[in-house]
Amino acid sequence: MELLELWKRHLEKTKSERTTITYTNAIKSFLKKLNINENLLEVSSKELYQYADSSELSPASLLTHFSAIKHFYRFLTKGGFLPKEKLSEIEETIEEIKEDYGLHKLYRRPKALGKKELEIIFQKVKGSKYENIYKLFLYSGIRLSEYKNLRPEHFFLDKSGIYWIHLPAEITKRKRERMAPLIGPSREDTYRFTESLDKCLKNYEETLSTNTGSLQVYTNRLSKRLRIHFSLYSFRHTYITNLINQGFPVELVKEFAGHANIKTTIDIYYRFNQERAKSIVESFLRG
Missing domain, CATH: 1.10.443.10 (Intergrase catalytic core)
Incomplete structure (x- = not known):
């Protein structure tokens, strides 16, 4: 889990202690639940949806977890470990999940056009x-x-x-x-x-x-x-x-x-x- 350790050290330099702990735990939970520790660079859209669908987290916690996931994969892309095309796919999927679950506005339901x-x-x-x-x-x-x-x-x-x-x-x-x-x-x-x-x-x-x-x-x-x-x-x-x-x-x-x-x-x-x-x-x- 060398990449995870690199990211954690980056968080410790750029984020608060609380955010570092929250984000690190979120990624560990994500990788463990989907059993993708060995292939974290090959995460698929299907697996991201599976995580959302099977999660028992509250909407606010689920939103935090996906913020951590996005931050993690952006870090890997900036470090040259992940292609930009793959990052775009991950980010696009996360945005769709947020829309599907109403996570963009936790206290306001999706608005239908009049x-x-x-x-x-x-x-x-x-x-x-x-x-x-x-x-x-x-x-x-x-x-x-x-x-x-x-x-x-x-x-x-x-x-x-x-x-x-x-x-x-x-x-x-x-x-x-x-x-x-x-x-x-x-x-x-x-x-x-x-x-x-x-x-x-x-x-x-x-x-x-x-x-x-x-x-x-x-x-x-x-x-x-x-x-x-x-x-x-x-x-x-x-x-x-x-x-x-x-x-x-x-x-x-x-x-x-x-x-x-x-x-x-x-x-x-x-x-x-x-x-x-x-x-x-x-x-x-x-x-």
């Missing part, structure tokens, strides 16, 4: 490739890392006339196969999107494919320009919220979203919503 916000965003990108891509994120709940490896053959049209997305295990972070319907806030919106997607899939590279780094940069700049706080993950939050508001049971939402644990779906997304409650009661009374 109707007015979506109208402003889509009006600004109307007629461009970004309109198609944003709608794909909004209607599928796909993660950025999954989008990176998405291909036309991952879409299929069912008998009801809507598209589903089939993500093979090898392109998902948790390495678990996933299927999800491409649906929007209403039946009409869903079928309109189906028609537009049908055209886009015939020329996928021109209409739906782009560099993920450029996509993130464009989205960040657009967010600042429009003064609407949103990211690509905001579309995923909105997709999941739409499913819940439409009355989909939690076990289905969990599968469509690709959450490993139903507790994640419930804790982050399911909360009392007066409008949804009223709608469900009215639907029951109509028989």
Whole structure:
């Protein structure tokens, strides 16, 4: 564990005693739980997700652990022990986990985009490739890392006339196969999107494919320009919220979203919503 000792000495010079102890214990816990002491330079996205999924830590402690993990691998990269590409993969995965678990804002739930916000965003990108891509994120709940490896053959049209997305295990972070319907806030919106997607899939590279780094940069700049706080993950939050508001049971939402644990779906997304409650009661009374 020579690299771990090097990092610990670096912490002792740059961090407080308390932070040094906390970060060191966090890394030891991470390596021990996943049994990757001998291959710590080869940690995968799947293992990072496994750590989050199996952890019994509180959200605040889990956030601290991932801060320590990120700091550790950044140190290794600066020292030339880890390629920059590998660090980027680790950091991207950690950010996705934070989003999935609501760790960015521990005391504020993920925010779904409102109707007015979506109208402003889509009006600004109307007629461009970004309109198609944003709608794909909004209607599928796909993660950025999954989008990176998405291909036309991952879409299929069912008998009801809507598209589903089939993500093979090898392109998902948790390495678990996933299927999800491409649906929007209403039946009409869903079928309109189906028609537009049908055209886009015939020329996928021109209409739906782009560099993920450029996509993130464009989205960040657009967010600042429009003064609407949103990211690509905001579309995923909105997709999941739409499913819940439409009355989909939690076990289905969990599968469509690709959450490993139903507790994640419930804790982050399911909360009392007066409008949804009223709608469900009215639907029951109509028989």
